[in-house]
Amino acid sequence: xxxxxxxxxxxxxxxxxxxxxxxxxxxxxxxxxxxxxxxxxxxxxxxxxxxxxxxxxxxxxxxxxxxxxxxxxxxxxxxxxxxxxxxxxxxxxxxxxxxxxxxxxxxxxxxxxxxxxxxxxxxxxxxxxxxxxxxxxxxxxxxxxxxxxxxxxxxxxxxxxxxxxxxxxxxxxxxxxxxxxxxxxxxxxxxxxxxxxxxxxxxxxxxxxx
Amino acid sequence: xxxxxxxxxxxxxxxxxxxxxxxxxxxxxxxxxxxxxxxxxxxxxxxxxxxxxxxxxxxxxxxxxxxxxxxxxxxxxxxxxxxxxxxxxxxxxxxxxxxxxxxxxxxxxxxxxxxxxxxxxxxxxxxxxxxxxxxxxxxxxxxxxxxxxxxxxxxxxxxxxxxxxxxxxxxxxxxxxxxxxxxxxxxxxxxxxxxxxxxxxxxxxxxxxxxxxxxxxxxxxxxxxxxxxxxxxxxxxxxxxxxxxxxxxxxxxxxxxxxxxxxxxxxxxxxxxxxxxxxxxxxxxxxxxxxxxxxxxxxxxxxxxxxxxxxxxxxxxxxxxxxxxxxxxxxxxxxxxxxxxxxxxxxxxxxxxxxxxxxxxxxxxxxxxxxxxxxxxxxxxxxxxxxxxxxxxxxxxxxxxxxxxxxxxxxxxxxxxxxxxxxxxxxxxxxxxxxxxxxxxxxxxxxxxxxxxxxxxxxxxxxxxxxxxxxxxxxx
Numbered sequence: 096x097x098x099x100x101x102x103x104x105x106x107x108x109x110x111x112x113x114x115x116x117x118x119x120x121x122x123x124x125x126x127x128x129x130x131x132x133x134x135x136x137x138x139x140x141x142x143x144x145x146x147x148x149x150x151x152x153x154x155x156x157x158x159x160x161x162x163x164x165x166x167x168x169x170x171x172x173x174x175x176x177x178x179x180x181x182x183x184x185x186x187x188x189x190x191x192x193x194x195x196x197x198x199x200x201x202x203x204x205x206x207x208x209x210x211x212x213x214x215x216x217x218x219x220x221x222x223x224x225x226x227x228x229x230x231x232x233x234x235x236x237x238x239x240x241x242x243x244x245x246x247x248x249x250x251x252x253x254x255x256x257x258x259x260x261x262x263x264x265x266x267x268x269x270x271x272x273x274x275x276x277x278x279x280x281x282x283x284x285x286x287x288x289x290x291x292x293x294x295x296x297x298x299x300x301x302x303x304x305x
Numbered sequence: 306x307x308x309x310x311x312x313x314x315x316x317x318x319x320x321x322x323x324x325x326x327x328x329x330x331x332x333x334x335x336x337x338x339x340x341x342x343x344x345x346x347x348x349x350x351x352x353x354x355x356x357x358x359x360x361x362x363x364x365x366x367x368x369x370x371x372x373x374x375x376x377x378x379x380x381x382x383x384x385x386x387x388x389x390x391x392x393x394x395x396x397x398x399x400x401x402x403x404x405x406x407x408x409x410x411x412x413x414x415x416x417x418x419x420x421x422x423x424x425x426x427x428x429x430x431x432x433x434x435x436x437x438x439x440x441x442x443x444x445x446x447x448x449x450x451x452x453x454x455x456x457x458x459x460x461x462x463x464x465x466x467x468x469x470x471x472x473x474x475x476x477x478x479x480x481x482x483x484x485x486x487x488x489x490x491x492x493x494x495x496x497x498x499x500x501x502x503x504x505x506x507x508x509x510x511x512x513x514x515x516x517x518x519x520x521x522x523x524x525x526x527x528x529x530x531x532x533x534x535x536x537x538x539x540x541x542x543x544x545x546x547x548x549x550x551x552x553x554x555x556x557x558x559x560x561x562x563x564x565x566x567x568x569x570x571x572x573x574x575x576x577x578x579x580x581x582x583x584x585x586x587x588x589x590x591x592x593x594x595x596x597x598x599x600x601x602x603x604x605x606x607x608x609x610x611x612x613x614x615x616x617x618x619x620x621x622x623x624x625x626x627x628x629x630x631x632x633x634x635x636x637x638x639x640x641x642x643x644x645x646x647x648x649x650x651x652x653x654x655x656x657x658x659x660x661x662x663x664x665x666x667x668x669x670x671x672x673x674x675x676x677x678x679x680x681x682x683x684x685x686x687x688x689x690x691x692x693x694x695x696x697x698x699x700x701x702x703x704x705x706x707x708x709x710x711x712x713x714x715x716x717x718x719x720x721x722x723x724x725x726x727x728x729x730x731x732x733x734x735x736x737x738x739x740x741x742x743x744x745x746x747x748x749x750x751x752x753x754x755x756x757x758x759x760x761x762x763x764x765x766x767x768x769x770x771x772x773x774x775x776x777x778x779x780x781x
Contacts, residue, residue: 181474185483207589214487218373220455221486224589240591244616245608246463247456248591250678255706256753261594262460263609264674264710264720266748274748276674277609277616300483301459303466303476 185211189288189295192227198235198294203228203251203269205240211298225285225296226251226258228269235294237285238271239302243278246303258282279304335548336555337523343417344521346410348559349566353403354505356570357441360396361498368448370494372487375450376586383582394574397598400442402570404600407438412655418643419522422533425635427515430508432631437505439600444497446598448490451583455485456595458493459588467620485588520544521551525643533640594675602669603662609674610665613745674746676709677718687714689768698765701758705750713769721747728770736763 190208198204206227213221226238226249238258240248247262257274258267266275271282283302288295319325367386369378382389411431414420420428443461447454458480465475481488520540531539549555580598584590597605611619645652680703685691688699702708710720727736737759743749754762 178478180481180488181477183482205589205591210484210486214372216371216373217487218371219585219587219589220372220489222587222589223484224591241459241463244463246459247595248588248593250591252706252709254704255709257706257748259676259678259706259709261675261678262605264676264746268748268752275743275746277611277613279617298483300477301462301480301485303463303473305466305472 185298185300187211188298189290190298191293192225192237192296193294195289195292195294198227198229200229200231203238203253205251206237206294206296208296208298223298224248226282227287227294227296233289235287235289236271237287237296239283239285239299241283241302243273243280243282243302243304244276246301249282331517332552332556333550334517334520335544336521336551337543338547338549339524340521340555342558342562343413343524344555345559345562346406346413347516348556349563350403350406350410351509352563352566353399353406353570354509356399356567357396357403358502360392360399361502363392364396365498370448370491370498372450372490372586375448375490376582379449379451379582383579390578391574393579394577395570396445397579398570398573398577400445401600402566403438404442406566407435411435412659416645416648416651416655417522417525418641418645418648418651420635421641421643422531422536422639424515424519424522425639427512427519428635429632430512430515432628434505434508434512435631436628437501437508441497441501441505442598442600444493444501446601447493448497449580449582450490450586452586452590452593453583453595455489455586455588456593457597458485458489460595464620467617469621521555525645527642527644527646529644530640530642592678594678596669596672599666603665606665606669606672609672610668671719673719675718676706676720678709680708680717683708683713683716687716688765694761694764695768696765698761698763698768701754701762702765705754705758705762707762710747724766724769726769726771728767731766733763733767736766 188211192206192208203226205224207222207224210217210221210223224240226240228236228238230236242249242260242262242265244260244263244265247260249258249260249265249267251258256269258269258271260266260276260278264276265273265278267278267282268274271284273279273281283299285299286297288297322328364382367378367382367389369375382393384390386392414428414431443457447457462476462479465479466472468475477483479492480486481492523540523543584593596602607623608616608620642648682703683699688696690696702711702713707724708717710718712719712723712725714725731739739747740754740759740762741749741751750759
């Protein structure tokens with residue numbers, strides 16, 4: 096493998112870059128190729144010094160084990176910290192989105208509510224919107240605004256009775272069923288209820304097709 | 306006197322730093338004499354990266370990676386900070402240059418067969434650098450943290466969610482929780498500013514060490530098929546015979562090309578400024594039109610144009626397959642002909658990739674699949690009459706959303722067929738059948754239109770005939 100190693104060490108050929116180690120080492124490689132694995136410690140060549148050799152093996156292992164343990168010991172909590180959001184489940188909270196009387200039967204309007212557990216530095220990113228459809232006197236449907244294709248916000252065209260997605264042209268009917276385009280499934284619905292004259296929507300994770 | 310003193314200072318430093326011993330031989334290592342202008346793209350990529358580091362660090366002096374405040378700091382940097390606009394623009398065009406140069410560098414290395422023995426790992430490390438560069442591009446766009454930034458995260462999470470089994474975890478990991486919120490931006494900030502740069506530095510170092518170890522590949526000669534057994538010795542002999550020191554005999558071209566590139570970046574930054582800041586990052590503002598920056602716009606087009614049913618597989622497998630093939634390439638074809646003159650398939654592949662990305666990119670620019678939301682009712686001169694069923698039909702064409710996806714005399718969207726002359730193509734029955742039943746990319750309107758409305762719309766569409774659609778289009 097090392098047949099073209101440049102002995103001069105500091106030569107100008109590119110291959111010598113890798114071989115630019117101290118010249119003692121290079122000498123050893125040249126005179127005794129079998130001693131490659133111990134080249135880092137010149138003294139180790141004296142075979143009578145077996146105590147020294149076993150001490151070296153011990154120290155080598157000690158360093159590797161301690162180093163690995165230290166690295167793993169520090170990496171574990173760091174990785175855990177980064178991946179923590181995977182295990183935390185946000186609670187589901189009912190959010191008021193308006194008075195029942197504020198919604199006309201047969202209309203679909205955008206409503207805004209706050210995420211379940213917004214961080215104090217979330218600002219406007221804590222907001223979520225939904226399309227709320229008042230089906231009749233009692234029933235409401237709350238559609239996620241997210242297109243089931245890739246999550247873009249769909250828009251409601253009231254006269255056409257359609258939801259249109261601006262990203263890749265997905266289309267849904269007024270009941271959220273796919274009308275056209277790439278979406279693989281209907282618009283997701285949020286649980287919705289009427290309580291004390293208020294329409295409430297229950298928070299959910301962002302809906303994604305899987 | 307002064308000269309002697311400075312010489313002594315230099316010698317003191319040199320003994321300790323080892324410039325003459327270590328750095329000079331590296332800078333002056335021998336490179337092929339005929340490696341000329343084709344070889345400047347790698348160093349240009351590095352130059353672009355250095356620009357990114359400097360402008361990025363500068364921007365970080367003002368940027369606040371908080372979901373609530375990042376947008377305000379972007380506004381501050383763009384509108385108030387001295388040189389703020391310029392810094393943002395430099396960082397944007399620097400990123401664009403880096404993506405472009407990575408692509409050119411890769412194409413050159415591929416065409417010259419430089420990825421072959423013994424430089425396989427140069428290619429593999431370079432492929433990873435391409436990946437890191439694209440991740441930087443994507444995360445960088447997010448850090449603008451306007452409306453498009455937020456929706457880009459959502460789109461990324463939606464794609465991650467398609468991965469089997471662990472998809473939902475990946476999506477949660479991307480968002481930093483259930484939804485876009487306070488945790489989201491910080492994650493992308495850490496990735497863009499710490500994780501990816503660290504990886505880039507490490508792999509650039511590895512890439513350069515490998516370049517030095519194996520030398521710059523000699524331009525290929527048709528018919529010469531380097532043999533791994535003898536290649537390295539031959540290369541060294543060639544260098545001893547005809548090689549020139551990298552510095553300055555070859556490096557001047559790198560410097561000249563990089564200088565031109567920098568001038569281009571500065572020029573673009575001064576003329577065009579940074580990309581405009583969109584609406585605030587409020588996920589409840591529904592009127593959004595998210596688009597990736599130009600270097601990912603072609604992939605946005607791919608996702609729109611995939612045949613039905615394939616996207617599920619494609620979204621997950623295609624990026625993996627591309628990465629896999631890139632890494633596999635030098636391992637499967639480590640030897641053989643290097644010259645592009647004898648490798649028509651290689652040349653064809655590069656042309657195909659360029660054409661494909663170019664076409665998709667153009668499609669992404671136009672995005673004909675996106676409904677046009679900025680439409681107005683058809684003007685009277687296009688409709689041709691102000692009353693009667695035809696005018697009623699034209700009104701329905703607007704109200705029922707037809708115009709969002711169909712063009713008539715240049716008005717409307719481009720999702721579906723142009724209906725300017727549909728009256729010459731289809732009969733009343735055919736028209737009503739299509740409107741009622743829809744198609745793969747068209748909703749069915751049978752449930753939302755009365756028979757009377759359907760007839761009015763058909764009347765209008767039947768009146769769209771060659772030569773009568775508008776005065777401007779009348780054929781003599």
